[in-house]
Amino acid sequence: MRHLAFSLVALSLVGGCQSFVNKEQAQAPDSRRMDLVEPIHGTQVADPYRWLEDLDSSETADWVIRQKAYGDAYLASIPNRQAVEARITELWNYEKLSAPSLKGDNQFFYRNDGLQSQSVLYRADKEGNNPAVLLDPNGFSSDGTVALSGVSISEDGKMLAYGTSQSGSDWQQWQFVDIATGQPLxxxxxxIKFSSAAWDKEGQGVWYSRYDAPEAGADKMEQANYFQKVYYHKLGTDQSQDTLVYHRPDQKDWGFSAELSDQGRYLAITVSQGTDPRNRFFYQELATGNTVELMPELEAEYLFLGNDGDTFYFKTDYLAPKGRIIAVDLDNPAKANWQELVPESDNTIYSASIVNNRFVVSYLKDVLAEVKVYGLDGREQATLDLPGAGRVTGISGGRKDKQFYFLFNSYIHPTGVYRYDFDGSKVAAHQVPKVAFNPDDYLSEQVFYTSKDGTRVPMIISYKKGLKRDGNNPTLLYAYGGFNISLTPRFSPANIAWMDMGGIYAVPNLRGGAEYGEEWHQGGMKARKQNVFDDYYAAAEYLIAENYTNAGKMGAYGRSNGGLLMGAALTQRPDLFAAVLPAVGVLDMLRFQKFTIGWAWTSEYGSADNAEEFPYLLAYSPLHNVARRDYPATMVMTADHDDRVVPSHSFKFAAEVQHQQTGTAPVIARIETKAGHGAGKPTAMRIAEFRDIYAFLWHNFGLTLPEKIQ
Known part of the structure; x- marks a missing residue:
């Protein structure tokens, strides 16, 4: 990655000077093809661009320079692209606040004044008065590419631990601040990867999880990560003196997340295995150091909510695919003795927490939020009167707090902060932002359509009022479909800009997500992954059949696992789309498990190393199903510091599609510098990304961007 990163930084200074004279006739850069064919479980598999996996090689760096110049020049040549950026910027420029959190005598929250690269952490008094900057990540780097990746505040509100990430990498460095003085330690x-920091009861140290330092000469951006360990760090000491609290040298793919129990007697240890939503649960008695494997089997999700003495509360899908809440007595932990407090319902539990000694449970009711309050005995006490149909996240409150805060938004309503008071059982607006548009001018409607196998699938379609369903509207179909992740309504100012351009923004809730519980998830994983793709194609066909749009005005866009979906859409159903945009996608399904944290996804996808799973992976792997034919316009998107889905996925796929393209539609790569998988990306970079997505789509729909977007 060293050659690549250096070359891309240099290119960012000169690449903008290149442009197409005639972009429609310009040829994609040549990519050397290797004569590499290897047998996998008796099948001969070609991999002509294997050399692009060597991210440190000068040949890869040269390839990236040429591809980036080609892609950047194509995008720069689209007329009036600056009008898209101007409207997105105008919409993005509003004050954004997080839900506040109370710790000790202080209240903490994030604020972004509009266009700051990164949001700033503030401290105020208990009532939220006299706010002052506690930590400003915009000072971490000159270009905003060093991001705040995690924060943990001691229970007394006196100490801050925070993590930083450079250029979007998953690697984190954690540091500390004395909150009273503002002085760094x-x-x-x-x-550290995939870990927060959990404070001890006295605020004198933290538990955290880390990996061993990469071997000498190994590339930290590509090397696989195994054998995570739990450590305790005491403030004022060197990391080399940290105490190893728990590890499993016999289980290289186990991951650990530690937190202190409510009374400070136990260390609760959630044991994950890759990205499997199921987990084991152990706890350690801090007085003795004895570790008890309370839930030793990988059979269900066990989310620790808190405890009262030796009674532990969990949200679980054990014998309840849509979730329930149980109590477990540590003295009688057998399953037969578990007490069900909040039973499974028709709606899926999205989140659960304990606030004011009550369970606050957020449900998904056909993807839309519903929030209920229960006593610790499981008796229902209230259903919140939410501001509308949308999404609830960020529920923030402690065991003794008399209120909690939460975020509410939808595709057409900006994210606002709301407060629920237990005494009055009411929801009140705490901070609702003012954005440069009128939500009443837009419509967000939920529909249901039928997939290939008869499954009923929901989709939310958003657009500006007055739009005519004449079958000719530019449409962006965004989806994900995997890893037990629900695509609930979420506000983006960029999406409003798309609607202002006359576009439709549609989001189907495909199988593979968690919208309808674990059965919905399992319906789109491993050998059933094709269901996800079929759900997506059925969404596109519904939009065409219902006269929203046509295939010549349909754009497909997805990120990460959604990038895999885009690769499948391009290779399986290119007839449905005028443009396809796979972003940071998992596109080589035969080798993803060999890099960084890719091995963790085998619980979702399976692995080509397994002879039984290899056939279905080969059958849909986007890289291995590119054929010689006409493809729609394609923009493959990645970044030089993506150490989650390494950029070689996108490099190899872009080269193969360019080689096999027989049509006239462009196939370009959009490669970002000093960026990663997406987290922590500075505001200007995010706006520029949406600008290019919309400009690419609009141009390849055969439309001309207006000089100004209203």
């Missing part, structure tokens, strides 16, 4: 914790 000298302590630094390194080689």
């Amino acid at each position: 000298a302590d630094k914790l390194e080689w």
Whole structure:
């Protein structure tokens, strides 16, 4: 990655000077094809661009320079692209606040004044008065590419631990601040991924999870990550002196997340295995150091909510695919003794927490939020009167708090902060932003359509009022479909800009997500992954049949696992789309498990190393199903510091599609510098990305961007 990163930084200074004279006739850069064919379980598999996996090679760096110049020049040549950026910027420029959190005598929240690269952490008094900057990540780097990746505040509100990430990498470094004085401590914790920091009861140290430092000469951006360990760090000491609290040298793919129990007697340890939504649960008695494997089997999700003495509360899908809440007595932990407090219902539990000694449970009712309050005895006490049909996240409150805060939004309503008071059982607006548009001018409607196998699938379609359903509207179909992740309504100012351009924004809730519980998830994983793709194609066909749009005005866009979906859409149903945009996608389904954290996804996808799973992976792997034919316009999107889905996925796929394209539609790569999988990306970079997505789609729909977007 060293050659690549250096070359891309240099290119960012000169690449903008290149442009197409005639972009429609310009040829994509040549990519050397290797004569590499290897047998996998008796099948001969070609991999002509294997050399692009060597991200440190000068040949890869040269390829990236040429591809980036080609893609950037194509995008820069689209007329009036700046009008898209101007409207997105105008919409993006509003004050954004997080839900506040109370710790000790302080209230903490994030604020972004509009266009700041990164949001700023503030501290105020208990009532939210006299806010002052506690930590401003915009000072971490000159270009905003060093991001705040995690924050943990001690229970007394006196100490801050925070993680930073460079250029979008998953690697984090954690540091500490004395909140009262604002002075940083000298302590630094390194080689941390996928971990927060859990404070001890006295605020004198933290538990965290880390990996061993990469071997000498190994590329930290590509090397596989195994054997995560739990450590305790005492403030004022060097990381080399940290105490190893728990590890499993016999289980290289186990991951650990530690937190202190409510009374400070136990360390609760959630044991994950890759991205499997199921987990084991252990706890350690801090007085003795004895570790008890309370839930030793990987059979269900066990989300620790809190405890009262030796009674532990969990949200689980054990014998309840849509979720329930149980109590487990540590003295009688057998399943036969588990007490069900909040039973499974028709709606899926999206989140659960304990606030004011009550369970606050957020449900998905056909994807839309419903929030209920229960006593610790499981008796229902209230259903919140939400501001509308949308999404609830960020529920923030402690065991003793008399209120909690939460975020509410939808595709057409900006994210606002709301407060629920237990005494009055009412929801009140805490902070609702003012954005440069009128939500009443837009419509967001939920529909249901039928997939290939008869499954009923929901989709939310959003657009500006007055739009005519004449079958000719530019449409962006965004989806994900995997890893037990629900696509609930979420506001983006960029999506409003798309609607202002006359576009439709549609989001189907495909199988593979968690919208309808674990059965919905399992319906789109491993050998059933084709269901996800079929759900997506059925969404496109519904939009065409119902006269929203046509195939010549349909754009397909998805990120990460959604990038895999885009690769499948391009290779399986290119007839449905005028343009396809796979972003940071998993596109080589035979080798993803060999890089960084890719092995963790085998619980979702399966692995080509397994002879039984190899056939279905080969059958849909986007890279291996590119054929010589006409393809729609394609923009493959990736970044030089993506150490989650390494950029070689996108490099190899872009090269193969360019080689096999027989049509006239462009196939370009959009490669970002000093960026990663997406987290922590500075505001200007995010706006520029949406600008290019919309400009690419609009141009390849055969439309001309207006000089100004209203």
